[in-house]
Each structure stands twice: as structure tokens, then as C-alpha cells.
Amino acid sequence: MAKRRTPTPEQAWLADLPDAYLDCRMMGHADVDYTYRPDGRAHVITLSCSRCKRRRTFRLGAGLTREGRSRPNYSDAEGYLAPRGSGRADRRAIAARWVDHLGRLVDSPL
Numbered sequence: 001m002a003k004r005r006t007p008t009p010e011q012a013w014l015a016d017l018p019d020a021y022l023d024c025r026m027m028g029h030a031d032v033d034y035t036y037r038p039d040g041r042a043h044v045i046t047l048s049c050s051r052c053k054r055r056r057t058f059r060l061g062a063g064l065t066r067e068g069r070s071r072p073n074y075s076d077a078e079g080y081l082a083p084r085g086s087g088r089a090d091r092r093a094i095a096a097r098w099v100d101h102l103g104r105l106v107d108s109p110l
């Protein structure tokens with residue numbers, strides 16, 4: 001009998017990754033919900049993904065230029081990112097799971 005290998009932390013994470021997160025990782029986020037709030041003379045805009053619930057927050061200053069960090073502030077849903085210390089997520093492994101997920105959708109009766 002073949003020995004079963006213990007999955008790496010990244011393999012375990014990928015096996016449990018929700019299908020919605022796979023869609024976001026492969027197709028990009030579905031940022032359809034947003035909020036806006038003024039903050040003094042600045043503007044704070046937060047986009048929320050309808051699938052994985054990740055939030056991206058932009059802050060524009062009074063001159064309508066982005067303040068602070070050059071990238072938006074991200075708030076990822078728990079489990080969206082690969083576990084710390086496991087390195088970057090394996091794109092091919094994610095794509096393989098996504099294709100499997102899509103295949104199950106196509107095979108499902110309507």
C-alpha cells in the first residue's frame with residue numbers, strides 16, 4: 001500500500017479554499033458594493049467583493065489624489081490568503097482546483 005503524504009500547509013489550505021474564493025483568485029474580484037464617507041476634506045471609498053467579501057479602501061485627499069500608501073488597504077476574508085510562511089500560492093494548483101470546481105458546475109443538472 002502506498003504511503004499517504006502529509007499535505008503541506010498550503011495544500012491543506014487549498015483543499016479547504018471555498019469555491020467563491022477560487023472564482024476571485026482566477027477571475028478577479030466582483031467589487032460591486034461600495035461605501036463612501038467624507039473624512040474632513042478627504043474622501044474614503046471602500047469597495048467590497050460580493051463573493052469573498054474582501055474590502056479595498058482608498059483614501060483620497062482634498063486634492064483628490066491618493067493619500068498614504070500607493071496601494072489600497074486590503075481586508076481579506078479569513079482563509080483567502082495562503083498560510084503565512086508557505087510562500088506564494090501555487091497558481092497552477094489553484095487553477096487545477098478551479099477547473100475541477102467549474103467541471104462540477106457544468107456536470108450539475110439545472
Ligand SMILES: [Zn+2]
Pocket residue numbers: 024028029030049050051052053054
Ligand atoms: Zn473576491
